[in-house]
Amino acid sequence: MKKWLYFLIIGFPILFTLFYGSLSLVGSILTVGNIGQEEEDVIYLSSAQIHTEFILPLTDNLFAWKKVIPKEKIYLINESKYISIGWGDRGFFYHIQTWDKVKLSVLLKALFLKTPSVMHINFLSELPSHMKLYRISITHHNYQQLLSYIKNSFSLNQDKLPFLDSSFNYYDSDFFLAAKGSYHLFYSCNQWTADGLKAAGLKRPLFSPFKYGIEWSLKDLLMSP
Numbered sequence: 001m002k003k004w005l006y007f008l009i010i011g012f013p014i015l016f017t018l019f020y021g022s023l024s025l026v027g028s029i030l031t032v033g034n035i036g037q038e039e040e041d042v043i044y045l046s047s048a049q050i051h052t053e054f055i056l057p058l059t060d061n062l063f064a065w066k067k068v069i070p071k072e073k074i075y076l077i078n079e080s081k082y083i084s085i086g087w088g089d090r091g092f093f094y095h096i097q098t099w100d101k102v103k104l105s106v107l108l109k110a111l112f113l114k115t116p117s118v119m120h121i122n123f124l125s126e127l128p129s130h131m132k133l134y135r136i137s138i139t140h141h142n143y144q145q146l147l148s149y150i151k152n153s154f155s156l157n158q159d160k161l162p163f164l165d166s167s168f169n170y171y172d173s174d175f176f177l178a179a180k181g182s183y184h185l186f187y188s189c190n191q192w193t194a195d196g197l198k199a200a201g202l203k204r205p206l207f208s209p210f211k212y213g214i215e216w217s218l219k220d221l222l223m224s225p
Contacts, residue, residue, distance in 0.1 A: 020185065027207025031217040035203040039137035043146070045193070045218060046084060047132040050096065052193040052211050053086030053120065054150065055127065062151050068162050069175070073123070076173055080123040084174075087153050087192040089183035090116045093176065094168055114182045118165045119154055122174035134221040142200040149199035153192070155180055190214055 044055035058065075058080050065077055091109060109115055127133060138146070154162040155178040162177040169175050183189070188209040197204035197214070205213030215222075 023207060024209050024213075028205045028210070028213025028216060030206045031203055031213075032206065033197065033201060033203040033217075035218070035220060037137050037139050037142060037201070040140040041138050041143040043136050043138055043143065044082075044127060045134040045136060045197075045214070046128060047134070047211050047215055050211065051086050051088060051093075051120075051189050052214050053084045053122075054146070054193070054196060055082050055084045055124065055133075056147075057081070058083045058123065061147055063161060067159075068177070069121075069123075070164060070167075073173070073175065076123040080125050080173070082124040082127065084120070084122040084124055084128075085150055086120045086189060087117060087179055087181070088120065088189035090118045090165065090176075092183065092189070093118055093120060112184070116165075117179040117181050117183055118176040119162065119179045120174065120176055122171070124173070129225070132215065133223045134218040135223050136202060136218070136221055138200055138202065142202070146196055146200035149196050153179055153181065185209070 041057075043057075046053050046055055056062075058077070065083075066074060069077065157163045165176040165178045181187070181192075186207075186209070190208050190211050190213070193214055194204045194208045197217075203217045205217050208214050
């Protein structure tokens with residue numbers, strides 16, 4: 001009895017960590033899909049310390065942004081060329097921007113409990129220079145597939161529009177909208193990005209809870225600093 005208890009307390013967490021680490025490594029290295037498509041449209045993918053996001057030309061292809069953006073930020077529509085969009089756990093986004101700010105309580109809650117998710121929206125006047133960027137050529141059809149995937153990630157109100165999750169933001173140019181789904185061990189913010197690449201028929205890792213699988217699959221598209 002004591003041996004079984006010892007295994008459950010000590011052995012199982014160690015074995016599961018090894019299993020999950022191996023799965024993440026192998027899944028990140030193995031890639032599927034096409035890296036090169038006919039250039040009918042161009043999108044970008046950004047990779048910061050933890051999160052990856054899609055950067056798209058700012059249009060109303062997803063939503064009429066004037067009906068969505070907080071009133072005090074409407075001016076950004078005329079000043080921006082791009083919109084950056086990412087999905088993730090609310091607690092993770094709000095409290096953990098970089099690995100040095102990780103809070104164990106927030107991390108465990110995100111991984112093991114059903115917690116709310118959000119969409120991070122950032123209006124950009126130019127492409128960001130402080131993070132890795134990948135330039136991706138895509139057919140118009142596959143771009144529409146990606147837009148449909150992203151649109152389906154938002155929680156919508158009765159007017160079929162996304163709605164503000166809270167007043168929290170990182171910068172003057174960003175905000176958070178309510179989202180569908182829940183973050184867990186096998187579905188992270190980066191796996192959401194990988195599934196978006198899959199929806200668009202683009203090259204992506206089989207399983208990428210961390211950003212490194214996405215960076216590996218798109219390494220040939222990395223833009224020069």
